[in-house]
Amino acid sequence: MTRDNRNSTAKGILDAASKVFAEKGFEGARVDEIAATARVNKATLYYQLGDKRALYELMITQVIGQMADEVIKQTAVVNGHSEKLQQFIETIAQHTGIASRFAPIMMREIADGGRNLPDQALQQMGRVLSLLQSILEQGCQAGEFRQVNPLITHMLIIGSLMFYNTNEPIRARMTHLKQEGLDNRHFISTDEVVDHIVDLVIASVRKNDGEQTK
Amino acid sequence: MTRDNRNSTAKGILDAASKVFAEKGFEGARVDEIAATARVNKATLYYQLGDKRALYELMITQVIGQMADEVIKQTAVVNGHSEKLQQFIETIAQHTGIASRFAPIMMREIADGGRNLPDQALQQMGRVLSLLQSILEQGCQAGEFRQVNPLITHMLIIGSLMFYNTNEPIRARMTHLKQEGLDNRHFISTDEVVDHIVDLVIASVRKNDGEQTK
Amino acid sequence: MTRDNRNSTAKGILDAASKVFAEKGFEGARVDEIAATARVNKATLYYQLGDKRALYELMITQVIGQMADEVIKQTAVVNGHSEKLQQFIETIAQHTGIASRFAPIMMREIADGGRNLPDQALQQMGRVLSLLQSILEQGCQAGEFRQVNPLITHMLIIGSLMFYNTNEPIRARMTHLKQEGLDNRHFISTDEVVDHIVDLVIASVRKNDGEQTK
């Protein structure tokens, strides 16, 4: 068991941790379940990565970091301000998709007031925000975008996408709950929602689209 | 202890429960803490409302129901389609405000896939959605609104507002985390955000505001 | 609610108590269940008969006393020493039958070493034992019976009958548990068992039946 193995053991544990924490949250997750999912002994988990809180902090920093990496990488290969913005939104949409672990972890973290969120994880979030900021700034300098608040835009993008994506099981139950006056015809695909949000955000940012946003 | 007292004891427990569940989530909440907050013996809590899960289900149904009541009431006293929509958004904004218990409870519930959400609570959510649906439909029939998907609009409103409002402690920490390339000048008030969202939604729904949304 | 009613309330509670204690034992019985069975408020139960232990002691004294009364009454109306002995056994058999509450209560009490058995209940048991003693003595004086130990005879009678009668559900399960080498053909009725025990005891007590017992 050389350095390589240590890495692979630790990686396996972190992956298991992200899976279980995503499903159950920090309080609901069981160290036993994480160890079992990673197919390692519980004591090994402690030996490799420390206690539950340390494990959680490493995991969340990694999960957010991976998303930041991906968003930065994907927007870099695209030209044009609106195109960059669209790519930004779509990459985030992918990372908040149903199978993703980011969205539920992040939502619980927000609900908790970031109680378990380490500074390192915040920094990773900062990388994404500052990417958006620079996209918006450059679009502004190019005369293509109006001056908008990047934070508010960020919240709108992440909030809507995370909300819609993780919402799915609840929407499914609502469909079965035939309620008077509730029209269930309008249930739509994730792709449509993403398109909708892309349109909405780009529209609210474009210079000549009217004065609907200040 | 008369009939009044029974009600008041149960009410007090439910109020304490919503406070603690909002702060800590279902798994993180301690029955002891709820009882202590309500200043009743733990056994009284069980006597009055049943076990932790039953208590949670009653509480969440009540919290969502209260919001539904309020939104319905507030939109009823307003005339005009856009005005109704604006009132709808603002009332929801109030109920997802920082002091509110609805937002964190709802966000964790969504992250959990609605695992602990009883049908009764879903029905209360349905009332809000069906109100929005009828506002949009009537605006549409009056020729004022375009035909839009009510669910997607609902998600956009609730998602953004809940996200932004509960976000506050994390944003505060980010402010202190002076990161390279991150501009902290743009932090803004909740009211501004609400206005922004109102503008955005109404714009995306109005008939003659361009074709930026399908 | 006069004295009559008090009696009837108390009677109902004692009856419910004997039912529940017979089913669940002292530790397994719940005061709530007794009150519910008696259709009275739990506090009424305490008001009328005292706490769980007092209730149990009253109940067991009554249950044993009723059996003693019945055995004494039934043997009194029969003539002949063997006939009295037979009547004694058969009356006890009736009181240890499946529906009876005496047998399970008594068996648990014995298993407990009589921990919860009050002196008054013991005295009721003494009445039965001393009846058997006098039957045996008179048969002895009449030259019909040999001198036998009354206590041992009593144990034999009560032990076998109680054991066989309360055994039934377990025997039923064994019938379904088809085990190699176990012959289930021989399952027989309670009446036959009672007859068998009557024969056995009377034979072991009769003077001219050989020397098989000392």
Added chain:
Amino acid sequence: MTRDNRNSTAKGILDAASKVFAEKGFEGARVDEIAATARVNKATLYYQLGDKRALYELMITQVIGQMADEVIKQTAVVNGHSEKLQQFIETIAQHTGIASRFAPIMMREIADGGRNLPDQALQQMGRVLSLLQSILEQGCQAGEFRQVNPLITHMLIIGSLMFYNTNEPIRARMTHLKQEGLDNRHFISTDEVVDHIVDLVIASVRKNDGEQTK
């Protein structure tokens, strides 16, 4: 802690469990007391053997199984049909003796209708019954015994012995309770009772001892 230790820990817990369950019954036993008696932490008990019910089931299966083993072993080393029967009774007498844990556990189980008795424990009981059956059958084929019902004989043996043996503390109290007409001279030793039962059973089974039993 090697494999040996694991076994010894579990053994110690099972032994403590049989002691406490014998004294207090299933409902009356406290998991804390079992753990304390076994000198292990309560969590260790759960780690090794599971919850209270699982522990009880393992314990009772073991206790009955040990008696079955012993009875089978002891009757095997004896020749002659009556001698085997006598040995059978005496071995059971030893296992239902005052210090034994089998008798009170079994009596409560019977009083409970076998509610907590697992099939495996029933199978162990079946082994004893089927041994008696084969002793009786072989004695019958040899022309030494009459055809008798093995089950009824089994009940008679176990019932009387268990009853008499566990009875002791109650008999002791009765001795002190000087009641009119109750003769306390006849209290006798366990050995005498065993002899009495041996005589009685063998007499009732022997071919040419008269027709007192069918």
Added chain:
DNA sequence: TATGAATGAGTGTTCATTCAT
């Protein structure tokens, strides 16, 4: 006399963490 409400002291069970090997 009767009762709905309240409660202190348990009671079984879980869980994160550590220890010995």
Added chain:
DNA sequence: GATGAATGAACACTCATTCAT
């Protein structure tokens, strides 16, 4: 590095009993 065993500190829940009316 890895692991089965062990454990202290909670934790949800129960139950006999009492109180206020």
